[in-house]
Amino acid sequence: MTDATPREVQQARWHEPVVMALGAAGRRGITFATPEPEVAAIGSAATLLPGAMRRKTRPALPEMTEHDTLRHYVRLSQQVLGMVGISLFGTCTMKYNPRVSEALGLRPQLAELHPLQHPSTLQGMLEIVWNFEQVLKALSGMDRFTFQAAGGADAAYTHVCVTRGWLESRGELGVRDEIVTSIQAHPCNPATAAAGGFKVVSLPLEEGGYPSIAALRAAIGPRTAALMINNPDDMGIYNPQMREWVRLVKEAGALAFYDHANFNGVMGKIRARDLGFDACMFMLHKTFGGPKGGGGPATGAYGCTEELARFLPKPMVNKTPSGFTLDVPPHSVGKVREFMGNLHIVMRAYAWARGMGAAGIHEASDLSVLANNYMEKGLLAIRGVTKSHPDIGGPRMEMTRYSLGTLKEETGVGVGDVANRMTDFGVDAPWLAHEPWHFPEPFTPEAGELWSKEDIDTWVAVVAQVCAEAYADPARVTGAPHNAAIGKVQGEGCEDPARWATTWRAYLRKHGAVAQQQAAE
Amino acid sequence: MANATEEAKAAMLRAIGAPSIESLFAQIPEDHRFRGTLDLPPQLASEVALKRHMLGLLKKNQDCEQSLSFLGSGIWQHHVPAIVDEVVGRTEFLTSVWGTPSSDHGRNQAWFEFCSMMGELVGLEFVGLPVYSWGCAIGNAVRMASRLNGRREVLVPAGMDPERLDVLRQYCQPAGTQGHVAVTTVAYEPATGLLDLADLATKLSPTIAAVYIENPGSFGVVEPRSAEIGRLAHAMGAEFIVGVDPISLGVLAPPADYGADIVVGTIQTLGAHMAAGGGAGGFIASRDEERYAREYPTLNISIAPTDRPGEHGFALSLAHQSSYGMREEGKDWTGNSVYLTTIGCAAYMALMGPAGFAEIGEVITQRSHHAAKVLCGVPGVRIMFPSGFFKEFLVNFDGTGKSVEAINAALRARGIFGGRDLSADFPALGQSALYAVTEIHTAEDIARLAAALEEIVA
Numbered sequence: 001m002t003d004a005t006p007r008e009v010q011q012a013r014w015h016e017p018v019v020m021a022l023g024a025a026g027r028r029g030i031t032f033a034t035p036e037p038e039v040a041a042i043g044s045a046a047t048l049l050p051g052a053m054r055r056k057t058r059p060a061l062p063e064m065t066e067h068d069t070l071r072h073y074v075r076l077s078q079q080v081l082g083m084v085g086i087s088l089f090g091t092c093t094m095k096y097n098p099r100v101s102e103a104l105g106l107r108p109q110l111a112e113l114h115p116l117q118h119p120s121t122l123q124g125m126l127e128i129v130w131n132f133e134q135v136l137k138a139l140s141g142m143d144r145f146t147f148q149a150a151g152g153a154d155a156a157y158t159h160v161c162v163t164r165g166w167l168e169s170r171g172e173l174g175v176r177d178e179i180v181t182s183i184q185a186h187p188c189n190p191a192t193a194a195a196g197g198f199k200v201v202s203l204p205l206e207e208g209g210y211p212s213i214a215a216l217r218a219a220i221g222p223r224t225a226a227l228m229i230n231n232p233d234d235m236g237i238y239n240p241q242m243r244e245w246v247r248l249v250k251e252a253g254a255l256a257f258y259d260h261a262n263f264n265g266v267m268g269k270i271r272a273r274d275l276g277f278d279a280c281m282f283m284l285h286k287t288f289g290g291p292k293g294g295g296g297p298a299t300g301a302y303g304c305t306e307e308l309a310r311f312l313p314k315p316m317v318n319k320t321p322s323g324f325t326l327d328v329p330p331h332s333v334g335k336v337r338e339f340m341g342n343l344h345i346v347m348r349a350y351a352w353a354r355g356m357g358a359a360g361i362h363e364a365s366d367l368s369v370l371a372n373n374y375m376e377k378g379l380l381a382i383r384g385v386t387k388s389h390p391d392i393g394g395p396r397m398e399m400t401r402y403s404l405g406t407l408k409e410e411t412g413v414g415v416g417d418v419a420n421r422m423t424d425f426g427v428d429a430p431w432l433a434h435e436p437w438h439f440p441e442p443f444t445p446e447a448g449e450l451w452s453k454e455d456i457d458t459w460v461a462v463v464a465q466v467c468a469e470a471y472a473d474p475a476r477v478t479g480a481p482h483n484a485a486i487g488k489v490q491g492e493g494c495e496d497p498a499r500w501a502t503t504w505r506a507y508l509r510k511h512g513a514v515a516q517q518q519a520a521e
Numbered sequence: 522m523a524n525a526t527e528e529a530k531a532a533m534l535r536a537i538g539a540p541s542i543e544s545l546f547a548q549i550p551e552d553h554r555f556r557g558t559l560d561l562p563p564q565l566a567s568e569v570a571l572k573r574h575m576l577g578l579l580k581k582n583q584d585c586e587q588s589l590s591f592l593g594s595g596i597w598q599h600h601v602p603a604i605v606d607e608v609v610g611r612t613e614f615l616t617s618v619w620g621t622p623s624s625d626h627g628r629n630q631a632w633f634e635f636c637s638m639m640g641e642l643v644g645l646e647f648v649g650l651p652v653y654s655w656g657c658a659i660g661n662a663v664r665m666a667s668r669l670n671g672r673r674e675v676l677v678p679a680g681m682d683p684e685r686l687d688v689l690r691q692y693c694q695p696a697g698t699q700g701h702v703a704v705t706t707v708a709y710e711p712a713t714g715l716l717d718l719a720d721l722a723t724k725l726s727p728t729i730a731a732v733y734i735e736n737p738g739s740f741g742v743v744e745p746r747s748a749e750i751g752r753l754a755h756a757m758g759a760e761f762i763v764g765v766d767p768i769s770l771g772v773l774a775p776p777a778d779y780g781a782d783i784v785v786g787t788i789q790t791l792g793a794h795m796a797a798g799g800g801a802g803g804f805i806a807s808r809d810e811e812r813y814a815r816e817y818p819t820l821n822i823s824i825a826p827t828d829r830p831g832e833h834g835f836a837l838s839l840a841h842q843s844s845y846g847m848r849e850e851g852k853d854w855t856g857n858s859v860y861l862t863t864i865g866c867a868a869y870m871a872l873m874g875p876a877g878f879a880e881i882g883e884v885i886t887q888r889s890h891h892a893a894k895v896l897c898g899v900p901g902v903r904i905m906f907p908s909g910f911f912k913e914f915l916v917n918f919d920g921t922g923k924s925v926e927a928i929n930a931a932l933r934a935r936g937i938f939g940g941r942d943l944s945a946d947f948p949a950l951g952q953s954a955l956y957a958v959t960e961i962h963t964a965e966d967i968a969r970l971a972a973a974l975e976e977i978v979a
Contacts, residue, residue, distance in 0.1 A: 011624065018824070019634045019871050029872035030602055032884045035891070036964040042894060045772045045886040050745035050909050053736065055774050055882075058875035059641040066604060069872045073608040073864070079627030083616035092618050100568050101575075102615070105796070106606060108586040109579035115798030116592050116941055117583070118933060124581030125797050131562070131578075138560045150653035150801075153844075153856030164695055174697040191844030191854035195664075197698030200849040238548035269546060271555045285857065292618040293609075293861030294628050295820075296653075297799055335687035338595050338656045339798030347575070355571050357564020360522075366542045367524050373545055374533040395537075395545040423624035431619065435846055452523030453533060484623035487827035491622070491836035494823040497811040500838045501824050502633070503640035503648050506809045511824075517831075 004457035006465045009085070009426040010483045012078035019072060020504040023064035030066065060505070079485035085426035086455050088375075090399045090444030091186075091234050092431065093264045093368075094451075097291040098355060101348040110347060115339035119326050125343055126324035129317045132350035139361075140260075140280050141273025142303035147284075147341040148313045152261055153188030155281035155300025156228065158313065158336050159257045160196035162279065162304065163226045165311035165333040166255065176225040176254065182211050184235070186261055187434055189228040198225060205438065209237035209389045216245055220252040230259040232266070234433065234444055235388040236372065236396025246276035255279065255308070263287045264448055265372070265398030267365040268358070272303075279304035289352030290345045299345040315340065364449040368398040371447035371456060376400050378460035379445075384410065384467045388439050398446060401433060404467075405440035413470035413477045415441040420488060421469070421480035425462045585795070589966055590938035593913050593957025594739070595655065595684050595787070596795045599768065600961055602872055605792040609865040622836045623827075629835035631864045632822050638870040639804055642767050642878070643784045644775030646809035649819030651788055651802045651863050656685035658785035658803030659764060660692025661853055663731055665783060665805075665816040666760035667702050668852075672730035676759075678716055679706035682739040683946045685764075702730065711949070714740040714906035714915070716750060725757050731783075735764040736773060740955065741889075741913030742906050743773060751780030766790055769911050771878025772886060783807045792869030793862050802859035802866075814839060818853035881960055885912050889958040892967045896956075899974045905953060912957055916940060919951040921978040929954070931977040937970060 034040070046054065064072070081087070087094045105111065113125060133145045149155040160179070167173040179193035180201045190200040201219045203211035210233070220227075227249040232238040239245070246256040258272040258280035264287050272280035284290045285298035304312070313336050315326035326340075356364065373395045379385050384407030387400055404415045419429035433442035447456050469476045481488065493499030501507035508515055524530065530542065539545055546554075565571040585598050592598070608614070617628050636648035652658050663675045677689065686704075693702040705724055708717040716734060725732070732754035737743045744750065751761040763781035765773075768790040776784045784806045793800035807813040814821075823838035844851035873881070893904045893914045901920030918928055929939040940954035947953065958967070 016627075016630070018630065018637070019867070020637050022871075023874070027874070028876055029874060030877050032877075032880050032960050035884060035887050039887050039891040039964050042887050042891045045883045048886050048890050048909070049772060049911065050743055052745050053743050053747065053774050053779075055770065055772055055879075056778075059638075059770065059775070059878060061638055061641055061874050061878070062871055063874040063876065064871055066602075066872060069868060070604045070607065072871065073604075073631065073868045074611065076627035076631050077608070077611035077613040079625075079630075080613035080617050081620055081624040082613040082618075084613060087616075087618060089618045094616075094618065097615065098568075100572050102610060104572070104575050104579065106610075106794075107576075107579060108584045109576075109582045110584075111601075111794035111796055112584040112586040112598070113582055113797040114585055114590055114592040114598065114795050114938065115596055116594060117585075117590075117938060118929070121583035121588070121933065121938070122797070124578045127581065128575075128578050135561055150657075150859070151857035153854050154653060157854065161691060164698065168695065168697075173695065177699065187844045187848045187851070188854055188856050190849035191851055194849035195692075195700075195853045197694045197700045199699070202848070232548070240548065240550045240553070243550075243553060266549070268559055269555060270549060270553050274555055275553060283857075291615045291861070293615060294617045294625075294632075294864070295619075295860035296857040297802075297859050297862060298857035334691050335656070335684060336691055337688060338654050338684040338801055342796075342799040342801075344796040344799035347579075351571060351575055354562060354565045354574065357566070358559040358561040360564060361559065361561070363525060364522060367522055367530075369545045370530065370533050370537075370542050371524060373537050373539070377536050394547055395539065397548065420621055420623065423621055428618070429621045429624060435848065449522045449524070453529050455523075481621070481623045484621075485626040486623050486832055486834045487829035489622035489834035489836045490826050490828060491823075494825055494836050494838035495841075497809075497814065500814070500821075501646075502636050502809075502821050502838060503646050504633075504637035504824075505640055506646040507637075507824050509646070509809075514826075 004454060004461045006425050006462045008424050008483055011485050013485050014075040014079060016072060016075045018504060019062050022072060023062040025063055027063045027065050029064050029069050081423060081428050085428055086459050087428035088430060088445035088447050088451060088459055089428060090431040090446035093286045093446060093448050095289050095448060096450050097289060101351045105344050110344055123323055126317045128347050128350050129343060130319050130324055132346055135353045136282060136301055136303055140303050141271040142280060143306040144309040144312060145301050145303040146312045146316060147299055147301055147346050148336055149300035149302055150337050150342055151296055151298040152281060152283040152300045153192060154336060155302040156188045156259060157192040158302040159279055160192050161333045161336060162308055162311045163255055164196065165331055166308060167225060169331060176223055178223045179226050179228055180219050180224055181228045184233040185228065185230050186259060189259055193228060209235060209392050210239040213241055213244060216248060220249055220254065224252050224254040226255040226257055228257045228259060230261055232262050232397040234399060235401040236399050238397055243275050265365055265369045268362040269365055278308055284345050284349035288349035290348045297342045297345055299342045367449040372396060372398050372400055375447055375456050375460060379463060382464045382467050399444055401439065401442055401444045403439040403442055407467055407470055408441045411470040411474050413474050415443050417478045417480060418466050421466045421477045422462055423481050424483040427459055427462050588936050588938050589969060591940045591956045592938050594941040594955055595682055596798055596800060597790050597957055597959060598795060598961060599790050599959050601792050601794055602869065605865045605868050608868040609861055614861060614864050622834050626834055629822055631867045633824060633835050635863045635867040639806060642770040643806050644777030645784060645806040647814055648806040649817045649821050651804045651859050652819060653803065653858060654801040655787040655803040656688030658805050659685060659689050659733065661818050662762050662783045662785050662805055663702060664692060664853055666731035666762060668816050669760060669812060670730055670758060672728055674703040674705055674729050675731045675733060676705050676707050676724055676729055677733045678709060678738060680709045680714060680738060680740050714742040715744055721753060725753055727757050729757055729759045731760040731762050733762045737769060737911040740906055740915050741910035743909050743911055748779040769882055772882030788862060788866045791866040793865060802862045815842060816852060818843065818855055820855060884960045888962055889914060892958040895967050895971050899971055899978060901978050912959060913955055915953050916956050917951055917953045923978060925952050925954045928977055932973055935973045937973055
């Protein structure tokens with residue numbers, strides 16, 4: 001048994017300058033062969049490109065050797081905690097990313113495929129897409145899936161686009177112009193609805209931790225285009241009335257879309273189609289083992305019924321007796337992004353599903369719910385920690401939202417301070433909560449099926465230690481991090497036009513004196 | 522799964538005080554539960570078996586390394602330096618999720634470096650973190666422009682890449698929806714492929730939100746009158762948006778020099794594998810003016826001091842205006858994007874440096890022009906817009922009496938992927954294909970292509 005006692009760890013601290021300040025004039029990292037004489041005979045770019053459009057001055061990029069460039073970025077990587085420690089980053093379902101898939105992804109049979117190759121030369125890729133579509137169909141009960149969306153939010157957007165296509169086919173575009181969601185739904189739902197031209201109706205949470213049927217009834221009607229809803233929510237509350245919700249929404253003539261962001265706790269336990277939904281979305285970079293990569297490349301798999309499939313983005317992969325083909329659905333809404341999506345992530349998700357199998361996927365959801373409820377026992381025993389909806393008893397799903405409101409009141413130490421201090425122990429900061437915060441000083445851990453009982457024990461012990469410090473020595477916490485690559489970033493200037501700088505050239509213009517001083521030191 | 526052991530499960534259930542794992546699902550009503558058997562293919566539990574299965578599938582593909590490919594049109598086959606693969610493969614970058622500015626400092630710095638180097642290439646001071654793709658970046662930029670001036674029509678080249686145009690139309694929403702922006706195309710000159718300025722003048726008015734052009738354009742041709750187009754747009758109060766392939770910017774002028782207000786483009790050419798389209802990524806840049814900055818839908822990262830004197834770190838800037846901060850009131854929407862690709866692109870740009878960009882721009886220009894000249898010698902083959910192009914050019918086969926489809930099929934049989942067939946999307950161009958030639962192509966490759974074509978058209 002691993003000892004769960006918190007131990008502080010020192011992160012690498014390389015004092016690595018911004019790359020723009022590295023290198024020396026004349027150094028090269030890469031060169032390109034001088035063209036063959038017959039190629040060079042064609043003339044130079046100076047004669048071949050329009051004079052008015054030629055670059056006059058070289059870009060002020062660093063001049064570095066290959067060795068120095070590699071060292072710089074390896075050093076930067078060492079100043080990233082990632083999943084090297086323990087990361088229970090809730091709402092994102094931290095999973096192990098099998099390295100066999102990373103290795104496969106670098107094979108030329110995937111890495112060097114052009115999306116516009118003739119389908120006859122992409123049969124292996126298309127077979128993977130088709131095979132994985134069958135997996136998602138089994139897990140959701142839906143009829144078709146597209147992988148064009150480049151993330152979960154993009155899949156929500158895909159639903160908005162499909163909804164428009166469906167409304168247009170019924171002559172209701174512009175008539176049904178409202179999309180209903182919950183204030184607890186991920187911001188991408190209302191945001192993509194609005195960006196797609198719909199008015200947004202957000203239902204508030206009520207007693208059970210979810211909006212009431214009465215509120216839903218009041219919100220839906222002849223102007224409703226769709227419901228976009230997640231279940232369970234990020235607090236671990238499952239809305240048991242969802243079947244009735246879907247029935248009411250469809251009775252009102254609208255579509256029901258299931259944002260399955262929080263699928264990990266219900267994999268194999270429920271199916272969107274069985275509950276009456278018209279469409280759903282899965283995140284392959286999350287639930288299906290694709291890497292986070294700091295935020296993509298990602299894939300939002302969007303699935304729907306046969307009735308909606310004719311509106312899906314083009315092209316779709318079909319299986320025919322003579323092989324896999326790419327076809328345009330009859331009433332396709334067009335594209336949400338170029339080409340077919342992040343198919344290299346689909347490959348990883350398919351490999352993950354094959355590695356897990358049906359029993360493994362079932363067990364993963366079992367373990368993720370088990371781990372979360374186990375963690376809750378430890379966290380609620382800590383002074384200063386409470387959970388969301390404290391009056392709602394019983395087990396939660398795969399994650400629970402907690403609050404450090406008590407800790408803040410009693411010590412002045414907030415959740416941001418605690419998160420910073422946790423990283424001193426090699427534990428990645430937890431997710432707090434999406435806007436709006438319903439509970440003060442929130443944080444949302446999620447253990448999933450990945451993290452061992454010992455990892456969870458350690459994580460809880462770190463929270464306990466930091467909370468104890470908040471009572472005994474609050475400055476130790478508010479002064480954190482102590483062991484990170486750098487000190488605490490003072491981000492106030494990032495909101496000030498006179499001080500923000502998203503590029504080095506803006507930095508030099510606005511903070512030139514500081515930059516010079518640092519260079520001199 | 523570490524907790525799959527009976528001991529771990531029992532210990533955790535004991536601590537919870539629950540009789541069974543099943544009891545933990547009490548929130549889900551029975552009539553919601555799926556009690557059937559999941560119809561999934563059999564498990565491949567061992568890495569040996571899984572790898573064998575996956576490789577068996579992947580080997581059914583014919584890739585651009587084993588074949589000789591001239592496909593471009595939005596995704597291009599460029600050399601990916603070996604260190605880029607190592608950098609993006611680092612476990613720390615691969616697995617990071619959000620973190621704090623201190624604990625994920627290295628990643629944030631790499632992102633800032635990406636923006637800084639992109640800013641140097643395009644000549645602008647404000648660069649957001651990348652978005653899903655070039656097409657999505659155009660969509661975001663047009664929506665930015667429309668919010669800035671309250672106008673609802675954008676002018677784009679009629680020769681624009683069909684994939685990007687489809688994405689733009691999606692972002693501009695169908696007529697009849699609130700917030701719709703009309704997408705109007707401006708004709709190109711049949712002789713040169715350049716924007717028809719007379720048609721532009723006809724369509725430009727004080728109701729135009731933005732004029733969008735690309736350099737090089739989708740037919741490969743660089744627009745020599747870019748500055749004039751920008752002046753015409755500005756005269757009508759429209760934003761001037763320019764799309765670029767940044768690998769050209771060692772030899773081509775930074776768009777800021779010819780008046781671009783917002784610059785967008787691909788990041789795929791900066792060291793991302795094509796990956797069947799998975800290498801796609803886009804960026805948005807502008808002058809560092811508050812009115813632009815406050816319309817960005819991207820995550821933005823700013824350099825900032827830390828609590829230690831003389832030290833700096835990086836933090837999010839203007840996050841509140843995103844959908845994370847304001848939900849439906851936010852700018853478009855923000856979510857996962859292509860942030861790992863972004864780090865690879867940073868390593869690529871640092872490796873290239875100013876001399877690398879100048880050299881690759883020179884080499885691509887020479888190799889593509891050489892290829893066009895060689896193909897001209899194939900009977901019945903004509904280069905449609907033979908001057909002033911970068912990397913891509915239109916090859917017309919009308920004189921051969923054969924369709925691009927037939928020619929490409931015959932090339933495929935010889936292990937060659939011919940250029941993208943444009944005959945369906947641009948009927949006016951006849952049987953034309955868009956050929957892409959980059960630094961990876963040699964004179965020998967071009968000779969092989971020409972010989973194959975001569976055989977095919979004979």
